Amino acid sequence: MLIKTLPLRLRLTLLMAIILSIGCISLMVASIYAARVIYVQPQLVPNADVLDGKKEGSLSVPPVPPIPSVSPTPVLIEQQIDFASAGFLCAILIIASGTGITYMVTGRALKPVTNLSKEIEEIDENNLYRQVQVPLSKDEVASLSVSFNRMVHKLQKSFLAYKHFSANAAHELKTPLAAMLARIEVVQLSDPPILEEYTEALEDIRSNVERLNSIVHDLLQMNTDMNGFRYKTFKANELFQTIIREFSLEIQRKHIHVEIHLENVLLYGEKNLLYQAFSNILHNSIKYNKENGNIQITAVRHSVTTCITIADTGIGIPEDQIDKIFDPFYCVDKSRSSELGGNGLGLSIVKAVIDKHNGSIQVHSEAGIATTFVIQLPNSHS
Template identity: 30%
Template structure:
């Protein structure tokens, strides 16, 4: 594929679109002009023929309801000036007036000459002579019939042809002028867009090298480019924060592994040296620390499998309402110990999903809510559905989460309040598992929280 600069691409694209639009408008305008003008000429021709019919009626009446050849000849000469000649029959079908011989040949030559003159100026396609028959009526009684002859398809005059030709030239000049203006505008717009986009390109190269400190100043009046610049500046800030989070993650993992290992090492060394007796309590303490390490590693493996799609979903149809009821029953002792009020709102809804993994989602969210909700607090599950999705909302009136921390609570090992979370037995993995499971089901999860007022998680899952 041939590569171009954005300036060249914008100019070519702009010109292509302008050519298409201007060409289409010109063709439509020309077609409409031709159609309307042709209709106008046709109506004018019809009016002209009706005027001659009216004149013939008057001539017949003024002559005492007889035909005057001299008057008809004079009218015929006048008609030739309008590129028309005619013949008249009486009510019995007898020919009253017509051009014959040299007069007819002269009239036809004159009509054809005028028609060719118009044809050259307007490119009117000449047909054979057209006949138009009109009835001659007086007081409701037909007293004859007149037949008009002229070249078609329409009786354009030389002035009409000049008007159409002038219209075509004007449209052509307008189209050329519009294309020139489009080229100038395209060059100006591409220059306006090209420079800030070059700055954006240079900035992204800096980001790939890990240079997050610099920022792009807003220097355009274009909303979309300013939005792109803001997004890149936000990305730079987020990457800088992520760098700090990775460092914190390393520290947190080290802490999570070091604490149980240090406890194990101390107990085992004490029992080996004989300082401590080997008692069931000390063995249980060692077992608990090993179990803690096993759960930590197991949770990490669960996330890796889900995100890498090694752990395939085993979808079945089940009732999400009853699943939540079952999980709440299993947490009855913890709920009673803090005197919490837990309720479910909504209908019994069946969904197609991996039941075991969705069970883990509900467990992690409920466990999280119980940990951070004060005594006598409230936890509420809400279930609803629309055409394509099921909404599961879990909200509490607990301690809440600070706004700047809400972006990271689904990250592995992230804990909004590390000291308190560890004191409550947290490892910063539960919500990461929840997000991985939901996204594996092609769903989404969001959080809204206010510090000191509570937290709400909203899960959106497809039916299938």
């Protein structure tokens, strides 16, 4: 419809003009009807027989009341026309003045919306994170401005995270590629290369290719679509026992004591992805643990969720970095992570898997003392 293409101010004004027109016309019609029918007194006309009897003088006739006449006189008709004309003129004046007042009032009322729209239009790629001014009023426009600023803040955070991720991903991928290229150039400088140099070069290239493959695999794991997986219920004890057996050599080498208190708890979700997530957590708990340290795994099933706690006596995480450990490629100690073979994607995969299960994960840590991961998983698919 054409009316939907009009500005909001004109639409509100037009709507008010229609309402005023209906009201004024209805009131005018009611007033004219009242003036013509209800409040006009009929004129009294004497009875014709009485007049004739008085003229003949033959009989004495008692007085008879006059008969009402409903026929309007020319004067009455003219008064009714004047009344209708005045009412029609008043209705036009009321509609015109009401429409004008409505246009001015709606203009003032919609001014904050207009200002907000202009501010948003001025935002472009050069000032993408600019905040709009919040009106002093506590109305819907102020609430909309606050919501818009929150959205801009979230977008800024997302774009910065994406930028940070792209830079780190490029760095992580470039490092093994540069190492392979350098190794190839060293072999080419030899004239002619000997068999041992070829063997060492191929071994280095193989190692770097495995690192690249691991990074690509982890990146794909982070973006796995859960729609194609099968959710099922399985025993938590069996899952964690399998993970512990996988890392048994590392556990024995560092003499780490592992305690498992699962009390026949059942987990619900995609088993392979949850295996990957808990495996990454336990791998970090072993890798960054101390000699003769402890790892404690407990789980409690509630009515709606299951709480899994993994606590270790490792090196801990500084308090100001706890919120960053789930960022892709982030490492608390980059030199130590590289030495131990980490690429900063393990906990990012954990967070992605838990989020895709509609769960939550929290970290409590104290540098140099201990770290505890608390994971909440729903007991059913929602």
